[in-house]
Amino acid sequence: MTKALESLALGMVALAVASCATTPQSPTQSPTVNVTGNWVGDWVCDNPANGSGVAMLKLAQSDAQVTGSVHVTGAAVNRTTESFRGVVSGDQFILREWNDLNGSFAVAGDRMTGRFTGVLCSGKLAMAREPWTGKVETSSLATVSATVEALDLPTRMITLRGPTGDLTTFQVDERVKNLPQVSVGDIVTVAYYQSWATQLNKPGQSGGTAVMTRTAPAGQMPAGFTARQTNVQATVTAVDASKPSVTFRGPKGNLKEVNVSQDPRVLGQLKVGETYDVTYTEALAVAVEKAPKP
DSSP: OHHHHHHHHHHHHTTTOOOTTOOOOOOSSOOSOOOOEEEEEEEEESSGGGOEEEEEEEEEEETTEEEEEEEEEETTEEEEEEEEEEEEETTEEEEEEETTEEEEEEEETTEEEEEEEOSSOEEEEEEEEOOOOSEEEEEEEEEEEEEEEEEETTTTEEEEEOTTSOEEEEEEOTTOTTGGGOOTTOEEEEEEEEEEEEEEEOTTOOOEEEEEEEOOOTTSSOSSEEEEEEEEEEEEEEEETTTTEEEEEOTTSOEEEEEOTTOGGGGGGOOTTOEEEEEEEOOEEEEEEEOOOO
8 A cells, every 4th residue: 555655646746747858838828817825735536545645835827837846745655846847728727748647727716626647546636725915015117108187286196197098196206396387288207106005905994095104125216205095995807817917996997907926826816806995005206297399
């Protein structure tokens, strides 16, 4: 029996071993899920006499390709391999690079299920991912050219209408001295820092608006600034596992795409069409220049 279990373990560990000569397969569909994270679950042969046990995977996904490590245990098995490779196609995590073990596993949020075939048996694998907690924070410098739709000089808030009609509101840093020369209707180019901290609260929690002062890491925001932090109910309109990112529609209809590459596990908990209480910090504009007249 011990020898049989060792043979099964070798088959299961093929989930994590790729030959140096193996080229990662290409997906047939663009990824709609991201499997990054720590997974744990049960594997069991169709014939219970052939064995069962626990599998633990640590995965990292880049576009459709997946790398990571796996730890397989059973009655007489305790083996770890660090060179795991696979691919995501649509909502399927696929392992078909090796002759001695095949598997295609459906991913739904933080659950993964499917069948495997190995050197000793065929069976089922069911796993759960360690849930995401906390918040996603991003910060980057960008520029946009658009028409000034509204301008509030006392609060230094400027609203721009883009070429497709979308509205974006910025807070303008006090070091921008030419803001009083800008008028509604002007076409301007704005350089701004996107500062987005997404905390997915439980629906129904109280919302509100607060002014927040913080210091950002060097090379991102200016040394210190004041920004408006708001809690709103936002609806998920798109989830892109290949970037990875999630797009929210706010209560005024504005869209915001948030990059979640720092922790793609959040994608497992978001569904298009669902509404969440989201906390965000409005962008800080650091330059406003009128576009030259034609």
